[in-house]
Amino acid sequence: MSQYLKKATGSAAGNLAAQESVTAIVKGVISDIRRNGDSAVSQYSEKFDKWSPASFKLSPEQIAEIIASVPEQTIKDIKEVQKNVRAFAEAQRKSITDFEIEIRPGVHLGQKNLPINAVGAYIPGGRYPLLASAHMTIVTAKVAGVPNVIACTPPIAGQIPQATVAAMYYAGADEIFILGGVQAVAAMAVGTETIRKVDFIAGPGNAFVADAKRQLFGEVGIDLFAGxxxxxxxxxxxxxxxxxxxxxxxxxxxxxxxxxxxxxxxxxxxxxxxxxxxxxxxxxxxxxxxxxxxxxxxxxxxxxxxxxxxxxxxxxxxxxxxxxxxxxxxxxxxxxxxxxxxxxxxxxxxxxxxxxxxxxxxxxxxxxxxxxxxxLWVGKYLRTVTYQEVTNDIASGELGRLCGRAARAENFEGHARSGDLRASKYLADKHAWIDGKEEARL
Missing domain, CATH: 3.40.50.1980 (Nitrogenase molybdenum iron protein domain)
Structure with missing residues (x-):
């Protein structure tokens, strides 16, 4: 029998009223950014982070200047850690294979793993500059083959987190924004005048960031709901x-x-x-x-x-x-x-x-x-898609017969007729709706 020497007294679910307040605030911010784009992003960045630069996006010159100010040992450590992350992610990617099989003569089925086209990586700031989150979200996306990675991280106490920017750059981010919180997640998810809309958002964050990802899930993909x-x-x-x-x-x-x-x-x-x-x-x-x-x-x-x-x-x-x-x-x-x-x-x-x-x-x-x-892993940034090709007349006709029977068992007459048509074309089957008065004509 189990014996608790120490038992938790706090509630993992937290205060319901506080959760409802977070949800309401996040909903309002997302709605405002949908309507007003960059102006709303600037407003909330000033409100929550006291940060309202002329541009949230760092230019190549700014990035170079920031990296030059980071201690050399920190840069070396960033590169070594990212080498480890990249090696493991590459091994994961190699384990995910494309394939094509011929399940019967002339019936070819295949699988491809395609990278997501545009990903938003959120790198938290707040209490700590989380360099490691840049490694995990951006390096992994790039190993997966994602062509466009937008990375956002908040200012910390009104300052640019220089080491975090260096980590984002060396990880392979295509665009870097000093922007945090709900406003960053919402801007990446819905798109603004200066921040392109992404298809997927990855990265941890506080309760507001987590709720923003929850509310936007479906409009964009997310890595997971994190607590x-x-x-x-x-x-x-x-x-x-x-x-x-x-x-x-x-x-x-x-x-x-x-x-x-x-x-x-x-x-x-x-x-x-x-x-x-x-x-x-x-x-x-x-x-x-x-x-x-x-x-x-x-x-x-x-x-x-x-x-x-x-x-x-x-x-x-x-x-x-x-x-x-x-x-x-x-x-x-x-x-x-x-x-x-x-x-x-x-x-x-x-x-x-x-x-x-x-x-x-x-x-x-x-x-x-x-x-x-x-x-989060390489596979989260990939979409496993399938394709089919039938190159054999007899195989197509036989599948048509099977489709007709299977679809009619479910009362899907339109589906059945797609099968009937192939059975008629390739096996000369007779079907009244094709041969008789129901034949469709242009």
């Missing part, structure tokens, strides 16, 4: 409580509502981890301690289970975005678990590697969405 980041650790009695505590805090600092969960087979490991988290938050001089403590106090959980079998089962119920496995045989999780955004196997890796440097994509499902979807 606050999540971490879950599965640990046995051999796990290091200090490593567990450090990694729980590493994600709790994202925001005030981050679920940080430990499932362990050892009560000792669980209690030591709680003590260490509290001590690290209070005494380690962590710059983000107050934020992480808010999240940990409200959304942190530690649960002791009787066996790893129960741990895998409970972890699947959480369906967490990030799952670290600190057990003697971490690869057992690959065999036993099915619901997660990404697995991190063993103490030599961690969620922070996935977030920042290792190469797998960090845009992942939250709020149990891992039950039905994976995260």
């Amino acid at each position: 606050p980041t999540e971490i879950l650790i599965v640990a046995d009695e051999h796990a290091d409580p200090f490593t567990i505590a450090t990694d729980l805090i590493s994600q709790a600092e994202h925001g005030p509502d981050t679920p940080a969960v430990l499932i362990t087979t050892s009560e000792s490991v669980g209690r030591q981890s709680i003590e260490l988290v509290n001590n690290l938050l209070e005494f380690s001089a962590l710059s983000t301690a107050a934020l992480a403590k808010t999240s940990w106090d409200a959304f942190g959980e530690v649960v002791v289970v009787p066996s790893l079998t129960e741990a895998w089962k409970l972890a699947d119920e959480y369906a967490s975005e990030h799952v670290e496995i600190f057990t003697q045989d971490p690869r057992e999780a690959l065999r036993k678990m099915t619901n997660y955004g990404a697995l991190f196997l063993g103490e030599k890796t961690c969620v922070s590697y996935g977030d920042k440097v290792i190469g797998t994509n960090h845009v992942l499902p939250t709020r149990k969405a891992a039950r039905y979807t994976g995260g």
